[in-house]
Amino acid sequence: xxxxxxxxxxxxxxxxxxxxxxxxxxxxxxxxxxxxxxxxxxxxxxxxxxxxxxxxxxxxxxxxxxxxxxxxxxxxxxxxxxxxxxxxxxxxxxxxxxxxxxxxxxxxxxxxxxxxxxxxxxxxxxxxxxxxxxxxxxxxxxxxxxxxxxxxxxxxxxxxxxxxxxxxxxxxxxxxxxxxxxxxxxxxxxxxxxxxxxxxxxxxxxxxxxxxxxxxxxxxxxxxxxxxxxxxxxxxxxxxxxxxxxxxxxxxxxxxxxxxxxxxxxxxxxxxxxxxxxxxxxxxxxxxxxxxxxxxxxxxxxxxxxxxxxxxxxxxxxxxxxxxxxxxxxxxxxxxxxxxxxxx
Amino acid sequence: xxxxxxxxxxxxxxxxxxxxxxxxxxxxxxxxxxxxxxxxxxxxxxxxxxxxxxxxxxxxxxxxxxxxxxxxxxxxxxxxxxxxxxxxxxxxxxxxxxxxxxxxxxxxxxxxxxxxxxxxxxxxxxxxxxxxxxxxxxxxxxxxxxxxxxxxxxxxxxxxxxxxxxxxxxxxxxxxxxxxxxxxxxxxxxxxxxxxxxxxxxxxxxxxxxxxxxxxxxxxxxxxxxxxxxxxxxxxxxxxxxxxxxxxxxxxxxxxxxxxxxxxxxxxxxxxxxxxxxxxxxxxxxxxxxxxxxxxxxxxxxxxxxxxxxxxxxxxxxxxxxxxxxxxxxxxxxxxxxxxxxxx
DNA sequence: ATTAGCACTCATACTTACCGAGTGCTAAAG
DNA sequence: CTTTAGCACTCGGTAAGTATGAGTGCTAAT
Numbered sequence: 001x002x003x004x005x006x007x008x009x010x011x012x013x014x015x016x017x018x019x020x021x022x023x024x025x026x027x028x029x030x031x032x033x034x035x036x037x038x039x040x041x042x043x044x045x046x047x048x049x050x051x052x053x054x055x056x057x058x059x060x061x062x063x064x065x066x067x068x069x070x071x072x073x074x075x076x077x078x079x080x081x082x083x084x085x086x087x088x089x090x091x092x093x094x095x096x097x098x099x100x101x102x103x104x105x106x107x108x109x110x111x112x113x114x115x116x117x118x119x120x121x122x123x124x125x126x127x128x129x130x131x132x133x134x135x136x137x138x139x140x141x142x143x144x145x146x147x148x149x150x151x152x153x154x155x156x157x158x159x160x161x162x163x164x165x166x167x168x169x170x171x172x173x174x175x176x177x178x179x180x181x182x183x184x185x186x187x188x189x190x191x192x193x194x195x196x197x198x199x200x201x202x203x204x205x206x207x208x209x210x211x212x213x214x215x216x217x218x219x220x221x222x223x224x225x226x227x228x229x230x231x232x233x234x235x236x237x238x239x240x241x242x243x244x245x246x247x248x249x250x251x252x253x254x255x256x257x258x259x260x261x262x263x264x265x266x267x268x269x270x271x272x273x274x275x276x277x278x279x280x281x282x283x284x285x286x287x288x289x290x291x292x293x294x295x296x297x298x299x300x301x302x303x304x305x306x307x308x309x310x311x312x313x314x315x316x317x318x319x320x321x322x323x324x325x326x327x328x329x330x331x332x333x334x335x336x337x338x339x340x341x342x343x344x
Numbered sequence: 345x346x347x348x349x350x351x352x353x354x355x356x357x358x359x360x361x362x363x364x365x366x367x368x369x370x371x372x373x374x375x376x377x378x379x380x381x382x383x384x385x386x387x388x389x390x391x392x393x394x395x396x397x398x399x400x401x402x403x404x405x406x407x408x409x410x411x412x413x414x415x416x417x418x419x420x421x422x423x424x425x426x427x428x429x430x431x432x433x434x435x436x437x438x439x440x441x442x443x444x445x446x447x448x449x450x451x452x453x454x455x456x457x458x459x460x461x462x463x464x465x466x467x468x469x470x471x472x473x474x475x476x477x478x479x480x481x482x483x484x485x486x487x488x489x490x491x492x493x494x495x496x497x498x499x500x501x502x503x504x505x506x507x508x509x510x511x512x513x514x515x516x517x518x519x520x521x522x523x524x525x526x527x528x529x530x531x532x533x534x535x536x537x538x539x540x541x542x543x544x545x546x547x548x549x550x551x552x553x554x555x556x557x558x559x560x561x562x563x564x565x566x567x568x569x570x571x572x573x574x575x576x577x578x579x580x581x582x583x584x585x586x587x588x589x590x591x592x593x594x595x596x597x598x599x600x601x602x603x604x605x606x607x608x609x610x611x612x613x614x615x616x617x618x619x620x621x622x623x624x625x626x627x628x629x630x631x632x633x634x635x636x637x638x639x640x641x642x643x644x645x646x647x648x649x650x651x652x653x654x655x656x657x658x659x660x661x662x663x664x665x666x667x668x669x670x671x672x673x674x675x676x677x678x679x680x681x682x683x684x685x686x687x688x
Numbered sequence: 689a690t691t692a693g694c695a696c697t698c699a700t701a702c703t704t705a706c707c708g709a710g711t712g713c714t715a716a717a718g
Numbered sequence: 719c720t721t722t723a724g725c726a727c728t729c730g731g732t733a734a735g736t737a738t739g740a741g742t743g744c745t746a747a748t
Contacts, residue, residue, distance in 0.1 A: 026710055039722050044711070061728050062710045102491065103507040141481050141497060147446065147684065149503060151495060153485060159493060159505045163447040163684070238581065238599035241592070248585070248592050255582035340491065340507065370741055383691050388742070406698045406741045 003053075008079060009034065010046050011055055015067045015075045019318050022244055024064030069281045069315070072293070076278050076319055083320035085328055093118075093325075097332055102340045104128070104157040109233055111309070111333055116236025119322060120243075121313035122258070124268055127231035128156045128307045128337070134190045135224070140179040140216065142170055150219045152227055154191065156305060157341055160227045164219040168212055178216050181206065186220065194224040230307075232265055234258070245291055245314040257288040268296050268310045276323055281315050291315060297326050299334035302341060309333070347397075352423060353378065354390050355399055359411045359419045363662050366588055368408030413625045413659070416637075420622050420663055427664035429672055437462075437669075441676055446684045448472070448501040453577055455653065455677055460580025463666060464587075465657035466602070468612055468640075471575035472500045472651045472681070478534045479568070484523040484560065486514055494563045496571055498535065500649060501685055504571045508563040512556055522560050525550065530564065538568040574651075576609055578602070589635055589658040601632040612640050612654045620667055625659050635659060641670050643678035646685060653677070 003011075013033055014025045027040040027047060034043075047065050050056045055071040058064075067075065096114050101107055108125050116123040132155075139151040143163060148170060151161040168174075185202050186194070199217050203210035210217075237258050241251050258264065267284060270277060276297040281290050289312075296310030309330050311322055347355075357377055358369045371384040371391060378387075391409050394400045399415040402408075411419065440458050445451055452469050460467040476499075483495040487507060492514060495505040512518075529546050530538070543561050547554035554561075581602050585595050602608060611628060614621060620641040625634050639661075640654030653674050655666055 041722050060730065062730075064710070100509070102509055136487075137485050139483060139485070139495075141483070143480075143497070143501075144685070149497065151483075151503075151505070153487070153493065157487075157507065159495075161495070161503045161505070163501065165444070165446055238603055241596050241599060248595075251592075252585050255585060259582055341488070385691050404698060408741065
């Protein structure tokens with residue numbers, strides 16, 4: 001079914017204005033805004049049909065129109081224009097990100113909080129999904145007579161460390177020996193490969209020594225597991241409280257969802273394409289998020305690896321502007337991490 | 345001015361019951377609870393005098409009584425009994441903390457979230473305030489042609505790492521040389537001593553080499569600064585939304601305060617004594633916290649060093665129980681960290 | 689010093705009324 | 719066939735009035 005140009009124009013106007021004002025849009029209001037030299041009655045007819053089609057909704061009989069989820073969907077897919085960031089806001093973003101910082105973890109935390117503050121919504125950001133990550137270096141540092149620390153650095157710039165306890169007395173340069181073995185056997189190994197079975201194989205090749213290294217291997221396994229788990233940075237949850245669409249009750253629900261559910265990340269998983277995606281309300285399939293939308297995109301590192309950055313806010317959000325900001329920041333982050341890892 | 349025993353008993357009953365019910369306490373209610381074989385009229389007279397003294401308040405003329413800040417203060421200082429944790433809840437706490445984990449950062453994060461979940465309030469916890477902390481080890485790891493990572497471990501078990509960029513090409517074993525110098529010159533040095541001036545002195549003693557190490561020294565300075573800054577773990581902010589005393593508006597104010605104010609830590613600074621402290625409402629001197637109280641205590645590590653753990657909630661909270669839990673957990677954490685650092 | 693009794697206060701809930709923004713529909717005009 | 723003026727209708731929001739009942743303060747008797 002085809003929609004007339006006029007209908008599309010009207011729908012577009014409703015969405016744009018509702019995003020601004022948070023109030024249902026009336027026929028009279030549209031009359032003024034569109035200056036199509038049409039009477040409000042005509043607009044009303046059009047609105048009625050758009051409502052019939054499920055693209056608009058009425059909070060109650062005597063209220064103006066509000067976009068439905070379908071309406072938003074159409075708007076996002078077809079109608080909304082492209083937003084171009086002002087030079088000023090680009091500069092602002094650059095000024096925050098262009099610090100000398102080259103630690104990926106810190107950069108990503110900064111990005112998350114920057115975006116949360118700029119948008120006044122909640123922001124989720126993941127570390128680089130370490131599909132192809134391998135062990136770049138591993139260090140053992142003596143800490144006490146029976147305690148040591150293992151520090152693992154990966155090809156994607158991640159550093160994880162962990163204290164662990166050894167059953168055997170760590171005297172002399174025994175840790176150094178262990179360290180040499182770890183380096184020899186594990187540097188260059190993909191994180192995914194570091195399984196108990198794999199470690200077992202290595203251990204077997206070491207004869208008696210392997211027995212002394214049980215705790216070291218355990219620690220290596222744990223730290224590898226940790227390093228291959230995607231980190232999730234989450235900021236600005238409380239920003240959502242400031243939005244009129246969330247009353248106390250739904251805000252509480254939302255917060256609980258964010259705090260107790262471990263699978264927020266699932267919401268941000270994307271297909272293979274590198275486009276920005278928008279999920280609206282019910283499309284998220286979580287009752288708590290029916291009034292919320294998510295905009296999510298990838299930042300690409302090293303051509304194949306990537307992380308995701310996403311914004312969570314009420315369905316009534318300024319999609320064009322947010323998408324522009326998000327994509328700009330994602331591209332910056334991608335570049336930045338690329339530069340760092342290029343090992344230049 | 346002396347208060348009769350009976351008055352104290354009544355005040356105590358008001359606080360105890362108000363903590364439970366969150367509703368103003370009436371004279372009739374007290375009559376039943378106290379079974380002093382007094383009529384409600386007598387109680388009313390007593391209540392009037394306690395109100396006169398500023399220990400109780402009335403939300404409005406025809407409502408029951410609620411403790412004032414002064415009332416809470418008296419209750420906490422003099423009246424409340426000691427709460428003994430049940431074996432079961434001790435066991436519960438132990439079961440969560442007695443994991444094999446020996447990484448201080450992870451332990452403290454766990455403690456913070458455990459306490460937040462147990463109490464349903466917000467919890468703040470600091471890392472060990474590193475007054476006496478010194479550099480235990482420092483490592484340089486090559487990362488790219490011009491990038492390296494510095495990893496600092498301190499005597500209190502802290503590990504901080506940071507990527508940094510070098511102007512000079514990092515070829516051969518040059519980093520190893522630098523590393524040896526750092527270890528030789530800086531291991532054992534107190535974190536507080538690592539100032540630009542101190543570094544300058546060291547550099548001067550190295551002659552030409554110092555020039556090549558500029559970036560390394562910068563990185564060392566940055567990472568020392570980072571390591572000597574107390575970490576603050578904060579959890580359960582959104583729990584506060586669940587409390588009836590915070591309506592949308594005050595909750596928003598509170599969240600803003602928590603998010604944007606860097607000096608939350610100030611609220612938790614304590615004197616030299618090792619007792620648990622309670623700050624009630626206005627005593628905190630922050631308008632946003634007028635309806636809130638803080639309970640805070642120290643965990644002691646190594647006899648002299650300590651960190652703090654604190655609970656933030658509405659003034660109407662179960663002080664005895666919370667104090668008991670807090671102190672128990674603090675002592676566990678102290679012991680645990682002691683064991684780890686004892687280097688056994 | 690204690691208590692029964694009573695008038696008084698005030699938050700809460702419920703009803704009623706009214707306003708006005710906005711709609712849907714109809715019938716006339718273009 | 720499209721557009722529009724006009725009008726009745728709907729319904730959320732606000733305000734004002736009313737009843738209810740829990741709880742108080744005070745007085746006078748015990």
